[in-house]
Amino acid sequence: MEITLSKENKAMMIESIQTFFQTERDEEIGIIAAESILDFMMDELGTLFYNQGVHDAKTMVEQKIMNLDEDLDSLVRPLKR
Secondary structure, three states: OOOOOOHHHHHHHHHHHHHHHHHHHOOOOOHHHHHHHHHHHHHHHHHHHHHHHHHHHHHHHHHHHHHHHHHHHHOOOOOOO
């Protein structure tokens, strides 16, 4: 699955990369260079971050199901004898 960014988010990330290079490395890079870096990072790291997000979501859903199971168990009434 290819990860895509909206035009707004891509522009924001490109600006962020340019700012990083300016503040951290005292280098000025253009939009094309920043976009190339973004594309490289998305190709190299995108799947890793995506998979981590899926894992985190799975863990959260499992916790919610466990909590729901406990909540439902608390509603069980004992039988009268």
